[in-house]
Amino acid sequence: MSQIDEYLASHAAWFEQRLCDFLRIASVSNDPAYRAEVDRAADWIAGQLRSLGFAAEVCPTAGHPVVYAESPPVEGAPTALVYGHYDVQPADRPDKWTSPPFEPSIRDGSICARGASDNKGQLLTHVFSARAWIETAGRLPLNLKYLIEGEEEVGSPSLEPFIRQNAQRLACDCIVISDGAQFGPNQPAITYGLRGIAYYELVLRGPSRDLHSGSFGGTVTNPANALVRILAALVDGHGRVQLPGFYDDVVPLSERERREMAALPFDEKAYLQQVGVAASTGEEGYTLLERRWARPTYDINGLWAGYQGQGAKTILPESAGAKFSFRLVPHQDPQQITQALRSMLESLVPPGIAMELTDLHGSPGVLVPLDSPYIQAAARAIEYAFGRSPVYTREGGSIPIVTTLHQTLRADALLLGWGQDDDNCHSPNEKFSLADFHRGIRASAKLWEELSRVGKEA
Amino acid sequence: MSQIDEYLASHAAWFEQRLCDFLRIASVSNDPAYRAEVDRAADWIAGQLRSLGFAAEVCPTAGHPVVYAESPPVEGAPTALVYGHYDVQPADRPDKWTSPPFEPSIRDGSICARGASDNKGQLLTHVFSARAWIETAGRLPLNLKYLIEGEEEVGSPSLEPFIRQNAQRLACDCIVISDGAQFGPNQPAITYGLRGIAYYELVLRGPSRDLHSGSFGGTVTNPANALVRILAALVDGHGRVQLPGFYDDVVPLSERERREMAALPFDEKAYLQQVGVAASTGEEGYTLLERRWARPTYDINGLWAGYQGQGAKTILPESAGAKFSFRLVPHQDPQQITQALRSMLESLVPPGIAMELTDLHGSPGVLVPLDSPYIQAAARAIEYAFGRSPVYTREGGSIPIVTTLHQTLRADALLLGWGQDDDNCHSPNEKFSLADFHRGIRASAKLWEELSRVGKEA
Numbered sequence: 001m002s003q004i005d006e007y008l009a010s011h012a013a014w015f016e017q018r019l020c021d022f023l024r025i026a027s028v029s030n031d032p033a034y035r036a037e038v039d040r041a042a043d044w045i046a047g048q049l050r051s052l053g054f055a056a057e058v059c060p061t062a063g064h065p066v067v068y069a070e071s072p073p074v075e076g077a078p079t080a081l082v083y084g085h086y087d088v089q090p091a092d093r094p095d096k097w098t099s100p101p102f103e104p105s106i107r108d109g110s111i112c113a114r115g116a117s118d119n120k121g122q123l124l125t126h127v128f129s130a131r132a133w134i135e136t137a138g139r140l141p142l143n144l145k146y147l148i149e150g151e152e153e154v155g156s157p158s159l160e161p162f163i164r165q166n167a168q169r170l171a172c173d174c175i176v177i178s179d180g181a182q183f184g185p186n187q188p189a190i191t192y193g194l195r196g197i198a199y200y201e202l203v204l205r206g207p208s209r210d211l212h213s214g215s216f217g218g219t220v221t222n223p224a225n226a227l228v229r230i231l232a233a234l235v236d237g238h239g240r241v242q243l244p245g246f247y248d249d250v251v252p253l254s255e256r257e258r259r260e261m262a263a264l265p266f267d268e269k270a271y272l273q274q275v276g277v278a279a280s281t282g283e284e285g286y287t288l289l290e291r292r293w294a295r296p297t298y299d300i301n302g303l304w305a306g307y308q309g310q311g312a313k314t315i316l317p318e319s320a321g322a323k324f325s326f327r328l329v330p331h332q333d334p335q336q337i338t339q340a341l342r343s344m345l346e347s348l349v350p351p352g353i354a355m356e357l358t359d360l361h362g363s364p365g366v367l368v369p370l371d372s373p374y375i376q377a378a379a380r381a382i383e384y385a386f387g388r389s390p391v392y393t394r395e396g397g398s399i400p401i402v403t404t405l406h407q408t409l410r411a412d413a414l415l416l417g418w419g420q421d422d423d424n425c426h427s428p429n430e431k432f433s434l435a436d437f438h439r440g441i442r443a444s445a446k447l448w449e450e451l452s453r454v455g456k457e458a
Numbered sequence: 459m460s461q462i463d464e465y466l467a468s469h470a471a472w473f474e475q476r477l478c479d480f481l482r483i484a485s486v487s488n489d490p491a492y493r494a495e496v497d498r499a500a501d502w503i504a505g506q507l508r509s510l511g512f513a514a515e516v517c518p519t520a521g522h523p524v525v526y527a528e529s530p531p532v533e534g535a536p537t538a539l540v541y542g543h544y545d546v547q548p549a550d551r552p553d554k555w556t557s558p559p560f561e562p563s564i565r566d567g568s569i570c571a572r573g574a575s576d577n578k579g580q581l582l583t584h585v586f587s588a589r590a591w592i593e594t595a596g597r598l599p600l601n602l603k604y605l606i607e608g609e610e611e612v613g614s615p616s617l618e619p620f621i622r623q624n625a626q627r628l629a630c631d632c633i634v635i636s637d638g639a640q641f642g643p644n645q646p647a648i649t650y651g652l653r654g655i656a657y658y659e660l661v662l663r664g665p666s667r668d669l670h671s672g673s674f675g676g677t678v679t680n681p682a683n684a685l686v687r688i689l690a691a692l693v694d695g696h697g698r699v700q701l702p703g704f705y706d707d708v709v710p711l712s713e714r715e716r717r718e719m720a721a722l723p724f725d726e727k728a729y730l731q732q733v734g735v736a737a738s739t740g741e742e743g744y745t746l747l748e749r750r751w752a753r754p755t756y757d758i759n760g761l762w763a764g765y766q767g768q769g770a771k772t773i774l775p776e777s778a779g780a781k782f783s784f785r786l787v788p789h790q791d792p793q794q795i796t797q798a799l800r801s802m803l804e805s806l807v808p809p810g811i812a813m814e815l816t817d818l819h820g821s822p823g824v825l826v827p828l829d830s831p832y833i834q835a836a837a838r839a840i841e842y843a844f845g846r847s848p849v850y851t852r853e854g855g856s857i858p859i860v861t862t863l864h865q866t867l868r869a870d871a872l873l874l875g876w877g878q879d880d881d882n883c884h885s886p887n888e889k890f891s892l893a894d895f896h897r898g899i900r901a902s903a904k905l906w907e908e909l910s911r912v913g914k915e916a
Contacts, residue, residue, distance in 0.1 A: 195672060197672070197772065199770045199772070206735060207733040207734055207735050208733055208734030208735075209733070209734075211733055212854075212855060213755075213757045213759060213783060213785065213855075214653060214655070214785060214853070214854045214855020214856060215750070215853075215854045215855055216733065216750070216854070217750075217755040217757045217785045217854060218697075218740045218741065218749035218750055218753055218754075218755035218785065218854070219729075219738050219740055219746050219749055219750045219854075220730070220733060220735055220738060220739075221735070221737070221738075221739045222757050222758060224757075224758035224759075224760075224761050224780075225689075225693070225756070225757065225758050227686070227761070228685070228686040228689040228690045228758065228761070229690045229693075231683075231686040231690075232686045232687045232689075232690035232691075233690075235683070235687075239676075271677075272678070275665040275666055275667070275669055275674065275678060276665055276666030276667075277664060277665050277666075277678050277679070277810045278809070278810060279679070279809035279810040280677050280678060280679075280809075280810065281678075281679045281808055281809050281810055282676045282677055283676065288677050291676035291677055292673070292674070292675075292676055292677045295676055296676075297671075297675040297676035298683070299671045299675045299680050299682075299683065299774050300680060300682035300683050300686065300763065300764070300775075300778075301671060301682075301764050301765050301770070301771060301772065301773055301774070301775070302682075302763060302764040302765035302766050302771070302773075302775070303682050303685070303686070303761045303762060303763035303764065303766075303778060304761060304762055304763075304766045305758065305760060305761035305762075306758070306759050306760040306761065306781070307759050307760035307781055308760050308761075308762045308779075308781075311818060312657045312759070312781065312783070312818040312819045313759060313760070313781070314655065314657070314759065314783065314855075315759055315760075316757050316759070317758075317759070317760070320758075320761060321766075322682075323764070323765055323766075323770065323771070325671060325770070325772065327671065327672060327675045327676065350739055351736070351737035351738075351739055352735045352736060352737040352738065352739055360769060360770040361770045395672070395673075396670075396672045396673045396674070396675060396676070396677075397670060397671075397672020397673055397772075398672060
């Protein structure tokens, strides 16, 4: 690594210039007016990969192209797949920007431009780290594949079919993604778990029309009364979901995980204050971070019935509905949850009510065991470049494309965010710390080495 | 009564002609275009009362005038207050009418015109019955007061203040109202009870904005989850409202009432079929009619929270709200219910949620004991004129003006509907059976006699 470190030090300015080149391309994916710029960004990143001797393609899709590249084969070495995106958020309020969004400028040690952190700067760390290997050692210590899309900011509509159609080509031992934030300034993190989701719409229908609550109240089942009764029955007073078997497949938190989470410098009061609530509630027996990251939930997302206007209207509504969802944790299965839910609801629906349950969306959680050799390799690489061990975090939400990659390729995902929470990724004045950019390149270069050893140890 | 019966028989055609005169006046109260007709109807009915030697006034209000009249005093005799209305529903779909709505025509033994049953025809029975007494006996056997408004079809906004301001003038022993239907064809009824109501809006507020259900689910109290839990807790699985003390003041159904209700020719299946439900539910231990008329209820009238659109939106909503109401029975007190509700809700609101409860509307129920001498007098009068005993019914809904009269004047209300359920009161082709019209006049004439004796017996 000493040769590589020297190379990185001497090429720092060159890396920054190339990042600026990339940032000058206004590859806003949600606006057809930027179509040519989006294409230019795809060509630019493909060109970078080709200049390393990689076989790189710009693959057309129904939307913006996917860039796919492979490094020359290294026999017997493991394969890592880098996922990233070359498209950016719009910069639709130019008056709010201190410097123009597509003219990168350096201020206070950060490079300021739309896409600096999300995701051009972070993505390039994994490209420049490969360049460092090739220009010093002449070759990579492992096989690299790059999957770089142009629709991440619009929900990746073309990537999911691309992954399914190209699953064999994309085969890999682990997936590397840097498209997020560290836990805090100078505190890198490895995100090793994401929650899944199971989202439903429930409609209960009673009488054929709204009824006068005087003439019919007490005689005809009120769908809104039935709805609140049923929705309330899905959870107990201790925050435990009441679906039979709901917790059966939940991977419990290990002692190590609970210790790591408890040790995180997390300010619960500040977390609650930022959303204006005085107290936290949830499943009993777990800390806030445990509940947020590693425990399933039940949340009503929407409710409707009868009269919602001003004043009083004395009706017994003809129907009542709700949207609700469970955040799932590994290894809960959304389909099994749906089955358990349907039969529980059927048992709860009172006479005089017809039930309609729609499964709107289901996706399992993702978990890479902390003792995975890939996690350990990433931890060593991060410690090497950042000078301190990463903390281990999970996400309360889902990242659908990570779930798709994880499920389709059956490979561990390494979520190594090099950014910071205040990078303004979807706001004016997006920025990315140059120190983090260079540490990211160095960590990535070390990661290739560490990952190459995983195969050998096995 | 034999002289009176003769008079009624010989004046049948005259009564019908006068009813037709009244029906030709298009006193539609909800449309300013009919203002002059509304005034003309007030003058017409005041003129009828004056022609009997009654002191009749057309009293201006903020809206349409109230007609008030008093018969010459009969010392030592009780006083009955007749309530009715001279305004009518609109007849806005003239093409749906077989004959023009304000040109009365007689078809199949019914007089067809807007207002025939609701309320001009029914109201006039109590005016013509007085005429029969005066033109035969030379005087009434009791004191009569008439309170006839022109805004019943628009919610009686001016009458409530009028009643409160004129409570002393309106003082009476009982209130007589014919503005409804018999239990069925040739089955007269006395409605001796109305339910009251206590209507609320509840809003629960949590975080200061909608939150991502992944990042915050399981940590911040979800107002929609809290709402369904609280609303569900207000009633148990047997249909019993859980507010402390809710049933304390409920007047239980007497054995006689249960017997009378059970004996009614009520077709439960038809009742449910007309509103498209297969089964009835409600408080356990009571029949459908008992639950509808004489037991309090809890109905959610409206619900709202979060996302109500198409598809899925993964939010934890910032607030959730509901409108709900209790139908009350005598002698539940809406204000006590509000107090009990507020403290129960306060005990149920979880940490992290602020509650806002609004009391939108409260009104107690009305009950005239079946053994009231006025009810017995009315029953004898009905039996005399209709040839069969009335059945005793209650209403599941409220009639706010009856409650106001009952409460302000502290007098029993006799609800003696002469109409039929299929009179099309608020639809095209309104009609009123001429047989019922004449039986109503005769029952009313007999009622004056019977009521005059109540005072003497006491």
